[in-house]
């Protein structure tokens with residue numbers, strides 16, 4: 319347990335006393351977000367509490383299997399809650415329009431693992447080095463002594479597995495594996511979760527990936543790889559927005575590539591940038607920060623306004639500067 323456990327105990331105290339709780343996550347929710355929200359919702363419901371669970375965007379189709387009880391339901395306008403609990407949201411803005419339904423609350427809680435978290439709530443439990451929000455929710459439930467049902471275990475396993483890239487990324491610690499082990503003991507069905515999450519991609523996603531593989535560009539001695547997704551690509555492949563999730567991993571996985579960048583034209587002159595780094599010394603969270611985005615050292619994102627070319631130039635340049643500085647420092651060190 320980390321040194322923020324004091325904050326965790328205060329959060330537990332508030333949650334135990336609350337009767338009505340609304341759980342919110344970020345826009346375009348991923349496996350960590352949905353898994354953490356649903357696990358928390360089920361655990362609180364099992365304690366007899368009234369629980370709402372809501373995001374601006376729908377649950378991605380391949381994660382729908384986690385919500386057997388249809389817990390994702392939009393709170394009425396003007397609904398009031400004892401507690402609003404934000405999970406996996408680095409900033410208040412990340413909640414998107416969900417934030418308009420949660421203004422009437424007694425206590426606002428923020429549980430997250432993004433380094434860039436802005437501590438926007440009344441109580442903030444932010445552990446930047448944690449693998450996933452799912453792992454934090456697991457710690458919370460363990461500390462509280464609440465029951466982990468097989469459904470809760472499936473949700474938390476999905477959360478941890480997806481945010482660690484199946485236990486590959488930095489942030490995957492002995493505690494992460496211990497949590498996963500405990501979740502299996504509690505009834506998580508690894509085979510069916512992984513088959514739903516990793517073995518059930520629609521054909522349209524593959525068509526989108528084919529376009530990415532055909533067109534990605536390499537620069538800076540093949541250390542930077544980037545590609546574009548535009549509305550036309552989605553229309554042509556028949557893919558949904560959520561199908562773009564994880565495409566970048568295929569590009570990052572190329573040997574010489576250190577940083578992979580996905581540029582997505584959301585609307586004219588609004589570009590969503592997604593970055594991944596393989597080198598701990600190349601902090602793409604810092605790059606995202608330069609453009610009002612955020613995230614982790616190894617995975618980050620930002621939404622940038624500007625023409626395609628200018629956004630691409632600015633972002634690639636920022637990454638290039640870090641890589642060149644790194645090279646310079648290495649050279650200086652190598653010189654006797």
Ligand SMILES: [Mn+2]
Nearest residue numbers: 350406451481
């Ligand atoms: Mn996460």
